[in-house]
Amino acid sequence: MAERKLILHVSGDFPDTIEEAKTKVIRQLVDLTADRLDHHIVSINRTDPPAAQLLSEVVTRVPLRVDADSFEYGTNLIYHAYGRGLFHRRKLHQLGDWLVDHIRQMPRQPDLIIGHKLAFEGIAVRRAAQELEIPYGLSIQGDSDTKVLDLRPDLGTELNAVLQGARVIFPFSPWAWSGVTNKLGVPGGKCVMLPCPTDLDQPLAPSAGGNGLLSVFHLASHDRKNLGGMARAIALLEKSGRSPDLNIIGGGSSAQQAECEAIVRGRPSIRLLGARDRNEVRAAMSAATAFVLPSRRETFGLVFTEALFAGLPVIYPKGTAIDGYFDGHSFALPVNASDPASIADAMQEAIQREDELKAALSDWHHSSHAKQFQRPSIAANFAAGLIHAAG
Structure with missing residues (x-):
């Protein structure tokens, strides 16, 4: 039997002993394919160097300081580099040089x-x-x-070289892939569209007669998740005498709670319900009419697929999140996140067409399209792409 391929992952989004609260998407992808591939994680964390070092950095190339240690999945480290894009390329090149030394010391060289x-x-x-x-x-x-890509056109040549040299590329969403290829061109490497996995991917039959709209986000992210836009959309519906209930699940500090209460003040149909565990969130989704989250920016938004598998139509922001995955599916309503009227129209449509949208969603649950958002398909596609690239 051929030796299993060894894949070395470099990620700033992997929960480790330095920061355990990172998103679990990359870790789930690793865990889902651990039955067919060997993985070694280099989990990276950045911290600012002393401010006094900045002048030296301008004059000469200060060596990169890296503090590394082992953890369950491999190696986690802190590298010292300035934020806000200062010396972005230089410090990442130095991190690449550190990776060379790290890999040379590994018992086995990775295949990819x-x-x-x-x-x-x-x-x-x-x-x-x-x-x-x-x-x-x-x-x-x-x-x-x-x-x-938008903010640093000076990095275009570098990023084009990075993209063109990759043997396999896993975009998490179609809109992101379009955004990259529109700027850098289509590379020759294999492209595997890869939705983010969730443990809440078993379909629940949609329930008739939902109890109103639902949103789920941590209150610390209320600006990014566009709570203000949702409140303004509800205000528009109130003026026309069509004010749906909007329940918001999500915890936060007392200060964050106060900020959100100020945003929704005067909108009695919006209720902040606080934190709930995952089973309670799934139950709330199953009982609602539609899910709404017109985020300003969103890489993927696992909560959208979790809502869909809980039997809940979704209102999502066009141009981000799950955009491009559900074109032509009536139960996924795109909105202009910067336009409260667009959000209000989608809210009203979801309420008026609840039965129709949920019937279409029920049919989707049994389709091959739905399977691509479930863990077995995600794991198979991820592993196949890695094995292909590893040669």
Whole structure:
């Protein structure tokens, strides 16, 4: 039997002993494919160097300080580099050089290195892969990667080289892939569209006669999740005498709670319900009329697929989140997140057409399209792409 491929992942979004509260998407992808691949994680965390070092950095190339330690999945580290894009390329090249030394000390050389973002980890991974003559791959995370492409045109040549050299690319969403290829062109490497996995991917039959609209987000993210836009949309519906209930699930500090209460003040149909556990969230989704979350920016938004599998039609922001996955599906309503009237219209449509939308969603639950958002298909596609790229 052939030896299992060893994949080295470089990710700033992997829960580790330095920061356990990171998103679990990359860890889930690793866990889902651990039955057919060996994985080693280099989990990276950035911290600012002393302010006094900035002048030295301008004059000369200050060596990169890296504090590394082992953890359950491999190696976690803190590298010292400035935020806000200062010396972005230089420090990531230096991180790539550190990766070269790290890999040379490993008992076994990886068959593939994958950087889990084009504009960050990808720069370091390409540097290391070229030095070691190991193939590499990328994941494309729309929020971070498209933001850098928009704000840093000076990095275009570098990022184009990173993209073109990748043997496999995993965009988490169609809109992100379009945003990248529109700026950098279509690369020759294999592209595997990869929805983010969730443990809440077993379909629940939609319930008739829902109890109103539902949104779910941590209150710390209320601005990004566009609570103000939702409140203004409800206000528009109130003026026309059509004021639906909007229940919002999500915890936060007392200060964050106060900020959100101020935003929804005077809108009695909006209720902040506080934190709930995952089973309670799923039950609330099953009982609602439609899910609404017109985020300003969203790489994928697992909560949308969790709502769909709970039998709940969704209102999502066009141009981000799950945009591109559900074109032509009536139960997924796109809105202009910056336009309260667009959000209000979708809210009203979801309420008026509840039975029709839920019937279409019930049919979708049994389709091949739905299967691509469930863990077995996600794991199979991820593993196949990695094995292909590893040669």
